[in-house]
Amino acid sequence: xxxxxxxxxxxxxxxxxxxxxxxxxxxxxxxxxxxxxxxxxxxxxxxxxxxxxxxxxxxxxxxxxxxxxxxxxxxxxxxxxxxxxxxxxxxxxxxxxxxxxxxxxxxxxxxxxxxxxxxxxxxxxxxxxxxxxxxxxxxxxxxxxxxxxxxxxxxxxxxxxxxxxxxxxxxxxxxxxxxxxxxxxxxxxxxxxxxxxxxxxxxxxxxxxxxxxxxxxxxxxxxxxxxxxxxxxxxxxxxxxxxxxxxxxxxxxxxxxxxxxxxxxxxxxxxxxxxxxxxxxxxxxxxxxxxxxxxxxxxxxx
Amino acid sequence: xxxxxxxxxxxxxxxxxxxxxxxxxxxxxxxxxxxxxxxxxxxxxxxxxxxxxxxxxxxxxxxxxxxxxxxxxxxxxxxxxxxxxxxxxxxxxxxxxxxxxxxxxxxxxxxxxxxxxxxxxxxxxxxxxxxxxxxxxxxxxxxxxxxxxxxxxxxxxxxxxxxxxxxxxxxxxxxxxxxxxxxxxxxxxxxxxxxxxxxxxxxxxxxxxxxxxxxxxxxxxxxxxxxxxxxxxxxxxxxxxxxxxxxxxxxxxxxxx
Ligand SMILES: Cc1cc2nc3c(=O)[nH]c(=O)nc-3n(C[C@H](O)[C@H](O)[C@H](O)COP(=O)(O)OP(=O)(O)OC[C@H]3O[C@@H](n4cnc5c(N)ncnc54)[C@H](O)[C@@H]3O)c2cc1C
Ligand SMILES: Nc1ncnc2c1ncn2[C@@H]1O[C@H](COP(=O)(O)O)[C@@H](O)[C@H]1O
Numbered sequence: 001x002x003x004x005x006x007x008x009x010x011x012x013x014x015x016x017x018x019x020x021x022x023x024x025x026x027x028x029x030x031x032x033x034x035x036x037x038x039x040x041x042x043x044x045x046x047x048x049x050x051x052x053x054x055x056x057x058x059x060x061x062x063x064x065x066x067x068x069x070x071x072x073x074x075x076x077x078x079x080x081x082x083x084x085x086x087x088x089x090x091x092x093x094x095x096x097x098x099x100x101x102x103x104x105x106x107x108x109x110x111x112x113x114x115x116x117x118x119x120x121x122x123x124x125x126x127x128x129x130x131x132x133x134x135x136x137x138x139x140x141x142x143x144x145x146x147x148x149x150x151x152x153x154x155x156x157x158x159x160x161x162x163x164x165x166x167x168x169x170x171x172x173x174x175x176x177x178x179x180x181x182x183x184x185x186x187x188x189x190x191x192x193x194x195x196x197x198x199x200x201x202x203x204x205x206x207x208x209x210x211x212x213x214x215x216x217x218x219x220x221x222x223x224x225x226x227x228x229x230x231x232x233x234x235x236x237x238x239x240x241x242x243x244x245x246x247x248x249x250x251x252x253x254x255x256x257x258x259x260x261x262x263x264x265x266x267x268x269x270x271x272x273x274x275x276x277x278x279x280x281x282x283x284x285x286x287x288x289x290x291x292x293x294x295x296x297x298x299x300x301x302x
Numbered sequence: 303x304x305x306x307x308x309x310x311x312x313x314x315x316x317x318x319x320x321x322x323x324x325x326x327x328x329x330x331x332x333x334x335x336x337x338x339x340x341x342x343x344x345x346x347x348x349x350x351x352x353x354x355x356x357x358x359x360x361x362x363x364x365x366x367x368x369x370x371x372x373x374x375x376x377x378x379x380x381x382x383x384x385x386x387x388x389x390x391x392x393x394x395x396x397x398x399x400x401x402x403x404x405x406x407x408x409x410x411x412x413x414x415x416x417x418x419x420x421x422x423x424x425x426x427x428x429x430x431x432x433x434x435x436x437x438x439x440x441x442x443x444x445x446x447x448x449x450x451x452x453x454x455x456x457x458x459x460x461x462x463x464x465x466x467x468x469x470x471x472x473x474x475x476x477x478x479x480x481x482x483x484x485x486x487x488x489x490x491x492x493x494x495x496x497x498x499x500x501x502x503x504x505x506x507x508x509x510x511x512x513x514x515x516x517x518x519x520x521x522x523x524x525x526x527x528x529x530x531x532x533x534x535x536x537x538x539x540x541x542x543x544x545x546x547x548x549x550x551x552x553x554x555x556x557x558x559x
Contacts, residue, residue, distance in 0.1 A: 010463065061461075061469055064442070088463045091422075091429040092445040095398075098430075099437035104518035105398065107428040116522045122425050123315045126328060129522040167442050169472045176466025188557050212557060224484030230466060237466055245557045252315065266555045268547065273316050274535065282533040284550060286543055296544040301558075 001028060004079035006070065007036035007044055008089045009055055011173060017085035017141075018044035019148035024141055025083060026149065028112070033077050034155060037066050047153030051076075053160040061089070061170045067096045068164035074101065079136065086140035094140050104132035108255075110145040123254055124277045143236070144259060176238075179231025181215055183239045188214025188247075191234055191261075192222050195250015195271065195290055199227040204294045205249055211301040212245065219251045235260035249290045253278025270294065303358040303475075306414040307348040307382065308405055308435070309341040311366055311373040312425045326521045327394050328425075337373050340420025344481040346488040347450050348418045349381035354452065359383050361412075365393045365404055365509065378499035379491030385502065390509035397517045398426075402434035407512035409439060415455075417478040421446050429480075436478035443478040444471055448485050 005021040007014065018034065022044075025032050034050040036043070037058055043050065051073045058065050070093070074082070082097060084090035086108045098105040111118040116131040117139060183189060190209040192202055202216070209216040218228040220235060234241055236259040246264035251257060253269070253276055261267070262281050269282040270290045279285045286293060313319075313333040322329040337345070345362065352360040362382040364370045367390070374385040388404055390396070396404075409417070417439075419432035429445075436443035448468065449460040455475045460468040462482050491499070534550070536543045552558050 010467075061471070086429075088446055088461065092433065092443075092461075095430045095433035096437055096443075098399075099434050102518070105428070105430055106519060107430060114522050119427075120527070121427060121524070122313070122319055122328065124527065125315075125319050126321070126524050127527045128327075128524045130519050131522045132519045134518045167473055167477075168444060171470045171472055173463075174460065174468040174470060176468075214557075220483060233466075236464055237462055240465075245551070245555050266551075268551075269533070274537075275318060276316075279533045279535075280527075280529070283554070284547065285533040285535050286547060287535060287537045288540060288543060292540050293544065296540045297547060300541075300544045300548045 001030045001081065002077065002079045003028065003030035003032055003081040003083055004073060004077060005032060005034045006082065006084045006090070007034060007038065008085065008087065009036065009038035009042060009060055012039065012042060014038065014042040014044060016148055017087060017090070018046060020085065020141055020143065020146045021083040022046050022149035024146040030081065033073070033079065035070055035073050037069060043155055045151030045153065046149065046155060048155060050155035050157050051160050052157050059170055062166045063093055063096055063168060064166035065162060065164045066093055067100065068162045069160050070097055071100055072160060072162065082136065082138045084138070084140045086142050090140045094138050098138040101136050102134060103136040103138050104134040105138040106130045106132060107140050108142045109139045110142050120255065123252060125275060142255065177230050179229050181231055183215055183217055183232065183234065183241050186215040186241070186243050188212045188245045189217045189234070189241055189243045190214055190247040190249065191217035191219060191251060192228065192249055193219040193251030194221040196222065201291060202227055204291065207298050208247065208294050211298045214243070214245070217241070219257050248278050249294060251278055252276050253280065303351070303355045303415045304412060305348050305352055305358055305360045305416045306409055307344050307360065307362050307377065307418045308431070309345060309362060309364045309373060309377055310338045310420070310423045311335050311364060311370040312338045312423055315424055321524050325523050327524055335369055335373065337376055338420050338423050340422055340481055340483065342488040343483065343485040344418040344420050345377050345380050345382065346486045347481060350486070351416060351452055352381065361386060363388065363405065363408055365390050365401060367391045367393070371504065374504060375499050376491060378502045379496045380489055383502065385504045387504060387506050388509050388512065389506055393509070397519045398428045398430035398434055399518045400513070400515050402431050402438055403513040403515040404509055405431070405435050406438035408507070415475045419478065419480050421480045421482045432478055432480040441476045441478055442473050443480065444473055445480040446482045447479050448482050450479065450485065
């Protein structure tokens with residue numbers, strides 16, 4: 001089996017996708033070829049052939065052009081498997097490539113079993129095993145599901161060019177809003193999820209954060225609703241934190257939230273749903289209504 | 303302007319899921335159904351674009367069994383002009399390629415200027431259908447948008463990347479947009495609008511009349527994940543649990559001063 005691994009570059013920097021894809025491909029015993037729209041100064045340190053197109057010329061985000069470049073490599077190398085990260089780059093480009101090749105795509109792969117790929121469904125409450133029926137398969141890997149491979153050498157680069165053009169213009173990047181709090185430095189974080197129900201209940205969460213001498217954080221819906229500012233958001237599109245204690249109140253435990261807090265030393269979850277996926281990373285799961293339990297806990301801490 | 307929004311009906315994610323008899327999906331029984339959260343943002347953005355240009359028409363489409371009519375009615379009450387229900391009792395068995403083929407067959411010949419989908423469905427979560435549809439129609443797709451502004455035929459949008467970073471992009475219509483959480487604030491359908499929605503056109507098309515495309519991937523099985531987490535579960539009286547938790551925090555962490 002031959003696997004084509006798709007790397008990612010953002011603002012000139014190589015992203016971790018290549019190393020996770022490499023360890024996944026090795027676990028399958030696949031021969032590996034790499035593809036990257038990037039620059040020679042930031043190549044994955046993985047031995048073997050790498051097809052490189054210049055991001056300066058083709059853009060870091062220019063899907064039609066990246067698709068054309070990648071299809072050129074597919075034609076030369078005839079891979080059985082094309083491996084992306086399930087990232088904003090991967091879930092954007094992968095279906096375009098799959099459509100062009102008539103290939104099945106399996107998204108957010110976390111493992112393999114029974115001759116298929118295992119993916120989460122229903123907020124990870126269930127797992128589904130998918131068997132592709134096409135000659136070529138496209139997969140996107142859940143970030144963090146496969147340990148990054150160690151760097152093992154320098155790739156042998158073949159330069160790629162194309163005449164293809166795209167109709168989407170990337171005009172620039174906007175950095176995340178900076179706030180007056182740095183959650184990554186907090187020893188205790190008490191986070192509010194949609195389970196708080198209404199913005200007034202944020203005070204309950206703040207009171208617990210104060211009682212534990214920590215900061216309050218939030219899940220994405222709480223921030224999207226304007227109940228808390230973005231610098232308080234924990235997760236893949238917010239802050240990555242690793243406090244000594246993380247208390248998740250009314251948070252279901254979606255993978256994008258877990259990505260931001262799973263390295264916490266001790267995790268307490270307070271949730272009315274005994275089956276909430278947050279239970280997978282929690283040390284203690286308190287099955288209760290946070291509106292009753294959190295004030296009772298604050299009282300006990302006095 | 304002609305606008306299309308694709309919506310999916312999904313179960314409430316707080317449900318207790320049971321695996322169906324065939325072992326290929328969750329059982330559809332005893333579930334509360336709702337509009338896919340991502341698609342709520344898609345409908346809202348489509349309605350706003352429609353309002354911006356009074357001569358426009360906004361069509362909403364959903365594939366699924368009889369019950370998805372309820373979700374289509376919600377979208378009509380939010381401001382879509384007419385609905386198309388692609389009736390398919392077995393849509394849950396179809397892969398993203400087949401779903402996209404059905405949507406493409408519906409959209410073909412209509413020359414939509416703008417198409418909106420969710421970034422992903424909450425149950426299946428493949429994040430593929432939108433992009434596949436754009437590819438089948440031969441138009442551009444901009445994924446994971448968190449802002450959208452249209453002037454003339456040019457759209458300026460922000461794509462959300464990791465860590466809160468955003469990419470500013472520009473594209474000319476026709477184009478498809480996949481909508482991310484927080485793109486806007488979806489409106490609640492008002493009672494008068496719910497009443498008005500009842501009179502709006504709802505076209506019913508059998509799936510088999512549109513596409514008989516086979517699957518590129520099949521489900522080998524669905525199961526509960528193996529519980530790796532060894533969380534201690536506290537259940538019972540509130541005060542008692544609070545006391546237990548304080549004792550645990552004293553023993554296992556260094557944060558209680
Ligand atoms: C590309 C992408 C990036 C994302 N980035 C992030 C991110 O950075 N951070 C993030 O958080 N999310 C992110 N998300 C969203 C993520 O997928 C989830 O939608 C989100 O984390 C859900 O937030 P929640 O747990 O607060 O809400 P829900 O999933 O709605 O869960 C609410 C929980 O509260 C419980 N509950 C309800 N009432 C009570 C009560 N009275 N007492 C106790 N518990 C109660 C419920 O049982 C449920 O488990 C991202 C999604 C995508 C697609
Ligand atoms: N059965 C369906 N009917 C209509 N639109 C759908 C359906 N399934 C998926 N979609 C659209 O495609 C998006 C992405 O879904 P998915 O690829 O399943 O993650 C959804 O947010 C919807 O906008």
